[in-house]
Amino acid sequence: MSRYYSATTTPVVADWTPSHGNLIKGRWEPVIGLEIHAQLKSNTKLFSSSKNIFNAPANTNVSLIDAAYPGTLPQLSRECVELAVKTSLALDAHVYPVSSFDRKHYFYPDLPQGYQITQHYEPLAQHGKIEISPLDGLDYAITVRIEQLQLEQDTGKSLHDIYPGLTLQDLNRAGTGLMEIVTRPDMRTSKEAGILVKKLQALLRAVESSDGNMDEQRVPLGCIDAEVERQITCYENNTPVEQETRGFDASAGKTFRIRSKESATDYRYMPEPDLPRLVLSQDEIQTLKQTLPELPDTQRDRIMQSYHLGVIETRTLMGEDDMVAYFESLMSPGRQAKSVISWTIHELLGRLHSRGIKFSPEVVKSSQLGSLVDCVDQGLISAKVGKSVLDIMIEGDSRDANAIVVEKGWKQMDNRDELEQMCDDILGRFPEKIKVVRGGNIGVLGFFIGEIMRQSQGRANPVILNELLRAKVGLPKDAGTEGREKKDGKAKKK
Template sequence: MNSHAGSAANMPWKATVGLELHAQLAASQKLFSAASAKWNDPPNTNVNAVDAGLPGSMPRLNPDCVELAARAILSLNGRVQPMSYFDRKHYFYSDQPLGYQITQQQQPIGRGGHIELGPMDGLSYTKRVRIHQLQLEQDTAKSIHGMYAGHTLIDLNRAGVGLIEIVTEPDMETADEAIRFIRKIQALLRHVGVSSCNMEDGSLRCDVNVSVYHSTESRLSGTRCELKNLNSLKTIRGAIDAEVLRQTELIASGNVVQQETRGFDAQSGKTVLARSKETAPDYRYMPEPDLPSVHITEDWVELVRSSLPELPEAMISRVVQQYGLVREDVVTMLGEPGCIKFFEQVAKGRDPKRVAAWITSEVFGQLSYRAQRLSECTLSVQQFAGLFDAMSRKSITSAQAKQLLIEFMNGSAHTADELIKAHGWEVMDDLEQIRDLGVQLLAKHPKEAAEYRAGRQRRLNFFVSQIVAATKGQARPQDVSRIVKELLDARNE
């Protein structure tokens, strides 16, 4: 940070932040062709004439994508437009085989809506972020750099995959607000089945618009710069903070902020010029001549609305109240598609707090280790419920339950009881056998026993761990600790 940065931070400057989120739709086929939308299959295997931009090929709108877009705008508290149409956005780049992108700049499928942020989202205040519009558009191809020196390879699998672009109003003021908004959008779109929204694989991408203005002027008086190619929440946070600082320093020193498109260099922590910012005339928008306008009836909108699941805010409030959970745990489970339903099925007749704690710690830990989603793993409701039933009967220890969970998630189709029996994991209830092991162990380690009696209380842990290991984890640590302590203290009498 240069010497001017400190003084700039104390000046009465404020920032406005708006987002453009591009989410790949969870449709089996592309937006305008019958090709598979599996963009991560072997390169150039899911592509047809429309996607490749071959002369004479004609686009045909996929109705599944229209329904997914409608689900998205309705879940955002917005409205589905009774009439929308498509535009051509002209630009020439290697990832755009048509020479233009089909989008909905002028008359999108959705308008309005909002997301509420507040203390439960990690803010100490409330903030409403308004949605300007939600539009359908086709994705570009994927450019692959560095495989062959001096060459860029193109994979057309992604070309034509259906996207929704969610454009917010510039209602955010900090990087923190933007990050929390994105996280909430991710959870919402996953929950209603619109998109997987994984930034790590590109199914959610984000452009950010940032401007800085003097607190005595209109909040829209600043010059807007767009930040592109931000592929993680960490990068988005760093880019917004860096751009706000850059613009603040420029204005405070009497310079003018130019309208630009910029990238972010994570190594230097600064935004870098990519190109002069294009405006709408630069793209030469025109109505798409090969696609008719989309007309939607109110009856169809109500049908889509009725098919939506319980929306996140309502679900969070209900689950917190019904099961007595901490709201943060419910929000965490909500972020994993299908997890709340999984939790509720397992929690029937069981301790819901214990079930939630195991899901958010042990299950999520295993999913993270495996880079899996809950829907992709082999753990069933019956297996997980059986694990809790076994712990409730005190048939197994907590450590053994964790081993059971690992076997379930490794693909075992056996029940909890079957695996417990196969491994010989039944908890040892014969306390006299534990006592005999304790007597033998104290006789074998008189030095450690003497150290315990001399005041080194932690020596108790030595004896407990030895007996638990000798019984292959079948002895309950609390039983062992109590019995060994009785034996050691008896020698002092």
């Protein structure tokens, strides 16, 4: 399946600066900028009252102006403007008190007006930035400047596969609000570009201005690398690199020409005569700024500092919608972050992913998982039994862990007399292994513990088992730990 993107090249980049040694073939350095279109998460379209509903039946959300009926006039959506302003502020961009709309003329079947309303001459905001640091996965830090953010309307959708030889038009998407976010050419690798897109997606979702899917921008990073290789080949062969729109064939790993890229003159930009200039007061801008939520970078730093989490753990939490709030709701007094994060991302999220289930706080409620964490940490059940309880919860059981444990009879065995009898039985069955342990192979103790855990269906308390077994085979409590400490580089001084 092909994905499309614009490959625009210019012979000179005036503000080029050397990178961190990412040279290809020892002499070529890519200079990468992105133009990203994010659909606004508004209730209605940008210039009409038609509903903005994804995947609605074809042509069911189309007003007269969406279909370009003569005499109809655009009416700017206040909601769309506010979402775009909040996004601009989150990008640390300067929001202009006055901006304007323009017509961008071109002819295409999914554009019934014959022009697109955009903000070519006076965009809504300019001069923002996104910071990328080692916490995001790079070995160094860079700042990617945001050239501008502008409002514009989307086109309809051409459908080619319904009737052979015919192209149908679905105008549900026509007139939907878009934010065009243009970066400066500050990236040098596809990895930097990929991180930039992911950070922008997270920011858009945090502000709730867009779902962050960005449609055409969901391109495999291989397309950037393939285009870099193609352009290097062109330059080495003294072949001009044209300004054009190219597609990417993922199976072949190559880009292909779609059409030439028009210049600004070809689009015949002109001020939109049916819309007044967009005027925003400083009070309006400041009011919207005060409604901004905690932004991703700030949230990341706070979580790492407050709960002493690692970079990968924090990144995993923030990579799932609603998971940070879910985790923090579990962090009641007395619970350890290390235990909670393990059950949240390793056990719960791991199980959901293996089943192809998207994380949602409703799959296993935080109160349920919290009760499970408490049962394990307080020694009421073993971690092995806890995993079985979690499986039952994921399958739809809405009870807390205590109720499930009582019904299943899974409460951990702490009675020393019972456990001692089990130890005697297993040691009596394998006398030869006792000799191996006494000969210095302390790891064989794990065999005995494993056998007893199997017989008890995971209910036996492993801490008490370890203590009893060591005593019965004549080992001190800390026998075998010195070697492990030295192996880990943590040997204690005597």
